Amino acid sequence: xxxxxxxxxxxxxxxxxxxxxxxxxxxxxxxxxxxxxxxxxxxxxxxxxxxxxxxxxxxxxxxxxxxxxxxxxxxxxxxxxxxxxxxxxxxxxxxxxxxxxxxxxxxxxxxxxxxxxxxxxxxxxxxxxxxxxxxxxxxxxxxxxxxxxxxxxxxxxxxxxxxxxxxxxxxxxxxxxxxxxxxxxxxxxxxxxxxxxxxxxxxxxxxxxxxxxxxxxxxxxxxxxxxxxxxxxxxxxxxxxxxxxxxxxxxxxxxxxxxxxxxxxxxxxxxxxxxxxxxxxxxxxxxxxxxxxxxxxxxxxx
Amino acid sequence: xxxxxxxxxxxxxxxxxxxxxxxxxxxxxxxxxxxxxxxxxxxxxxxxxxxxxxxxxxxxxxxxxxxxxxxxxxxxxxxxxxxxxxxxxxxxxxxxxxxxxxxxxxxxxxxxxxxxxxxxxxxxxxxxxxxxxxxxxxxxxxxxxxxxxxxxxxxxxxxxxxxxxxxxxxxxxxxxxxxxxxxxxxxxxxxxxxxxxxxxxxxxxxxxxxxxxxxxxxxxxxxxxxxxxxxxxxxxxxxxxxxxxxxxxxxxxxxxxxxxxxxxxxxxxxxxxxxxxxxxxxxxxxxxxxxxxxxxxxxxxx
Numbered sequence: 001x002x003x004x005x006x007x008x009x010x011x012x013x014x015x016x017x018x019x020x021x022x023x024x025x026x027x028x029x030x031x032x033x034x035x036x037x038x039x040x041x042x043x044x045x046x047x048x049x050x051x052x053x054x055x056x057x058x059x060x061x062x063x064x065x066x067x068x069x070x071x072x073x074x075x076x077x078x079x080x081x082x083x084x085x086x087x088x089x090x091x092x093x094x095x096x097x098x099x100x101x102x103x104x105x106x107x108x109x110x111x112x113x114x115x116x117x118x119x120x121x122x123x124x125x126x127x128x129x130x131x132x133x134x135x136x137x138x139x140x141x142x143x144x145x146x147x148x149x150x151x152x153x154x155x156x157x158x159x160x161x162x163x164x165x166x167x168x169x170x171x172x173x174x175x176x177x178x179x180x181x182x183x184x185x186x187x188x189x190x191x192x193x194x195x196x197x198x199x200x201x202x203x204x205x206x207x208x209x210x211x212x213x214x215x216x217x218x219x220x221x222x223x224x225x226x227x228x229x230x231x232x233x234x235x236x237x238x239x240x241x242x243x244x245x246x247x248x249x250x251x252x253x254x255x256x257x258x259x260x261x262x263x264x265x266x267x268x269x270x271x272x273x274x275x276x277x278x279x280x281x282x283x284x285x286x287x288x289x290x291x292x293x294x295x296x297x298x299x300x301x302x
Numbered sequence: 303x304x305x306x307x308x309x310x311x312x313x314x315x316x317x318x319x320x321x322x323x324x325x326x327x328x329x330x331x332x333x334x335x336x337x338x339x340x341x342x343x344x345x346x347x348x349x350x351x352x353x354x355x356x357x358x359x360x361x362x363x364x365x366x367x368x369x370x371x372x373x374x375x376x377x378x379x380x381x382x383x384x385x386x387x388x389x390x391x392x393x394x395x396x397x398x399x400x401x402x403x404x405x406x407x408x409x410x411x412x413x414x415x416x417x418x419x420x421x422x423x424x425x426x427x428x429x430x431x432x433x434x435x436x437x438x439x440x441x442x443x444x445x446x447x448x449x450x451x452x453x454x455x456x457x458x459x460x461x462x463x464x465x466x467x468x469x470x471x472x473x474x475x476x477x478x479x480x481x482x483x484x485x486x487x488x489x490x491x492x493x494x495x496x497x498x499x500x501x502x503x504x505x506x507x508x509x510x511x512x513x514x515x516x517x518x519x520x521x522x523x524x525x526x527x528x529x530x531x532x533x534x535x536x537x538x539x540x541x542x543x544x545x546x547x548x549x550x551x552x553x554x555x556x557x558x559x560x561x562x563x564x565x566x567x568x569x570x571x572x573x574x575x576x577x578x579x580x581x582x583x584x585x586x587x588x589x590x591x592x593x594x595x596x597x598x599x600x601x602x603x604x
Contacts, residue, residue, distance in 0.1 A: 126557050133557075138477065142484050175440065175548035182444050185545050212552035213579055220556070220579045243487050244546040246477035248553055250514035254522070255428050255435075256558030277515055277522045 001235070002132040002163065004125040005259040008288040011163065012042040018291050020272075021046045021079040021088035024072060024096035026053035029276070033283035034092070038064070042291045046088060048075045049095070072096050076104035083112045083269050090290045092272035105267055117141070117151040118266035120273070121159050122249050123289065124258040129216070134160055134168070134236040135252075138245025139262065139273075146191045149238060153192070155265040156236045157204045162296025163289070171215040171234030172208025173244065177226065185209060185240035192238075205229045208238070212248075253282070261285035263293060270294050303537070304434040304465065306427040307561040310590040313465065314344040320593050322574075323348045323381040323390035326374060326398035328355035331578070335585035336394070340366070344593045348390060350377045351397070374398050378406035385414045385571050392592045394574040407569055419443070419453040420568035422575070423461050424551050425591065426560040431518070436462055436470070436538040437554075440547025441564065441575075448493045451540060455494070457567040458538045459506045464598025465591070473517040473536030474510025475546065479528065487511060487542035494540075507531045510540070514550075555584070563587035565595060572596050 002008070022034055025047035031054070037043045044065075047054050051068035058064065069075040076096065082088035091112075093101050106113050120139035125132045136156045137144065144152055153170055160168035172192060174185040181187065189209035196206055207230035213220040214231055221232035239245030252258040260282050264271040270290035274283045304310075324336055327349035333356070339345045346367075349356050353370035360366065371377040378398065384390035393414075395403050408415050422441035427434045438458045439446065446454055455472055462470040474494060476487040483489065491511035498508055509532035515522040516533055523534035541547030554560040562584050566573040572592035576585045 128559055129557055143486075173545075173549065175544045183544065184445075212549055213556045217556050223579050239549070240545045242477045242485065243475075243542045244549045247475065247514055247541070247546045248549050251550055251553045252557060254515045254519050255431055255554060255560070257430055258557070277525050 001165065002123070002125075003130065005123060005132060005261055005285050006125075008261065008285055008292055009040065012288040012291040013040065015042070015291060015295050017042055017044050018089040018294050019044045019046060019087060020090040020092055020287070020290075021048060021082045022092045022094050023075050023079045023101055024049040024094035026050045026057070027095040028057050029280060029283065030092070030094045030274075031057045032280055033274075033287060036280075036284050037287040037291075043090065043287060046082065048078050072100045073104070076101050077110055080104050080107065080110045080112050084110065088269070089294055090269055090272065090287075091267075092287065092290075093274070098273065101273075105271065112268045113266060114268045115151065115155065115266035117148055117155070118264055119152045119155045120262055120264050121156045122260055122262040124249065124252040124260045126252070126256050126258045131235070133216070133234070135245055135249050136236065136238060138239060138242060138247075138249040140242075140264065142242045144241065146188050146195070149188060149192055150195060151266075153206070153236070153238055156238070159263070159265050159293050160236060161203055162293040164296070165235060166203070168204050168235040169230045169233055170204055170206040170236040170238060171210050171230045172206070172238045173212065173215065174209035174240060175211055177210055177214060177224065179209065188240070204236075207231065210234075212237075259285065261289040263290050303467065304425070304427075305432065307425060307434060307563050307587050308427075310563065310587055310594055311342065314590040314593040315342065317344070317593060317597050319344055319346050320391040320596050321346045321348060321389060322392040322394055322589070322592070323350060323384045324394045324396050325377050325381045325403055326351040326396035328352045328359070329397040330359050331582060331585065332394070332396045332576075333359045334582055335576075335589060338582075338586050339589040339593075345392065345589060348384065350380050374402045375406070378403050379412055382406050382409065382412045382414050386412065390571065391596055392571050392574065392589075393569070394589065394592075395576070400575065403575075407573065414570045415568060416570045417453065417457065417568035419450055419457070420566055421454045421457045422564055422566050423458045424562055424564040426551065426554040426562045428554070428558050428560045433537070435518070435536070437547055437551050438538065438540060440541060440544060440549075440551040442544075442566065444544045446543065448490050448497070451490060451494055452497060453568075455508070455538070455540055458540070461565070461567050461595050462538060463505055464595040466598070467537060468505070470506050470537040471532045471535055472506055472508040472538040472540060473512050473532045474508070474540045475514060475517065476511035476542060477513055479512055479516060479526065481511065490542070506538075509533065512536075514539075561587065563591040565592050
């Protein structure tokens with residue numbers, strides 16, 4: 001169990017440095033985070049993009065590999081080719097439009113998707129809470145169906161197991177604990193549990209629906225008289241939809257002063273897709289999360 | 303502007319003590335909160351319910367008014383009658399099913415609803431944030447329509463103005479800042495803004511859609527290049543639906559260690575509707591919020 005997002009640094013240093021293709025690297029803050037990750041020895045970056053602009057953000061003497069490609073589509077394709085050839089073990093988004101990068105990821109000819117669905121998994125730790133929480137999906141999937149949610153769960157479980165969780169506890173988030181026909185998230189929760197009654201979950205526990213308090217507070221669980229292995233002890237929170245997941249992630253970072261990291265799962269390699277609003281720290285930790293998960297993801301895939 | 307939920311105590315003490323009908327008061331924690339509020343002199347409670355049970359939670363010598371009524375429907379009706387006669391200025395839910403109480407509130411003969419829609423407004427303050435945030439609606443309205451959301455906004459504005467905000471800033475919450483046909487919360491945000499183009503907002507400012515960071519963090523607003531009077535400075539957060547609002551409220555309390563209070567607005571008097579999971583502190587602050595708002599709500603109604 002990961003206690004703090006900061007612990008990713010120690011874990012990352014225990015693995016072999018990973019090659020990372022940065023698509024459209026010509027961004028001051030992206031380069032800053034990549035350089036920090038390279039300095040601590042956990043990634044070997046390949047910076048793809050506008051050579052002149054990239055070099056303007058780098059010190060005069062550096063040993064970073066740069067691939068000059070000023071066309072966004074072609075820069076994204078170059079990264080996919082590197083993954084397919086084994087040259088890149090992680091992909092990171094730079095100053096390229098997210099849509100352009102993801103279009104390349106799912107391209108049927110040269111894309112790198114290896115699951116039916118790509119999803120974002122964020123992890124957050126708090127100044128005053130005993131463990132890291134995995135939140136999915138507050139960044140990619142807008143209104144996932146029950147089938148989508150099952151894939152989102154399995155992507156998050158794959159990530160958690162890749163970074164060392166033996167049996168992560170998945171809690172299905174709603175506003176209430178009772179199934180109510182008028183609250184879609186509870187109906188979905190019931191359908192997901194029904195699915196796992198017929199298809200035993202492999203390497204994780206799952207329960208729901210729960211409001212947030214009954215996933216993170218033993219006191220609330222006792223108050224409510226709830227039972228089971230997930231109540232009060234969840235590791236992975238499955239959110240009803242993009243809005244609710246995003247509210248959780250942003251509230252955690254901007255009001256709860258949490259530390260966060262995030263990656264996209266569902267492709268052959270982890271994809272680091274930070275946003276401008278992420279701090280340099282959050283960008284670095286997202287790279288570290290990709291590094292730590294990459295080895296485990298390969299292991300569980302094969 | 304309220305900096306901390308704790309500041310409600312000082313404000314409440316400045317007003318005349320309010321009579322408060324507690325429906326089915328036979329609950330240890332409800333009585334504890336009511337007694338504390340009575341001790342600091344801000345409410346005069348009328349405890350409605352099972353006399354014997356109520357007295358079992360009270361000291362032998364007390365001067366609290368008790369109305370013996372062991373039937374839930376009739377206990378709720380008794381409270382409504384007290385509001386209609388002017389005997390009660392606040393209603394508080396005790397050990398009664400929320401549905402039974404609300405059925406009485408909206409009853410056409412003796413009910414006390416005075417707006418088309420009842421909604422919950424929570425307020426939260428954080429250990430490390432400069433102001434209180436109003437969150438609506440994370441407790442009552444499941445999937446509000448655009449029309450419902452306009453009423454929810456106006457209920458929250460009424461509350462904020464009643465406790466002293468001259469021109470509260472309302473931010474419409476989503477996961478993103480751009481209107482996207484696939485994200486209903488952004489489509490609703492646009493429709494709400496369009497409505498207020500034709501119906502000038504009275505005594506408040508409104509803008510959206512915004513993700514949480516761009517409602518509470520000036521740094522994020524600058525990063526994103528956003529403008530306007532609400533970005534980064536919101537007082538009232540309008541959530542897309544029950545799930546998202548509930549996630550915000552619970553994350554604020556249980557992970558961000560926020561202090562909270564909440565009331566239902568849309569009836570002739572504020573309704574205090576705390577849940578078992580609320581701490582004694584949260585229950586007390588909800589009573590104080592009702593006390594402080596009650597005077598102002600009357601003023602704005604007339």
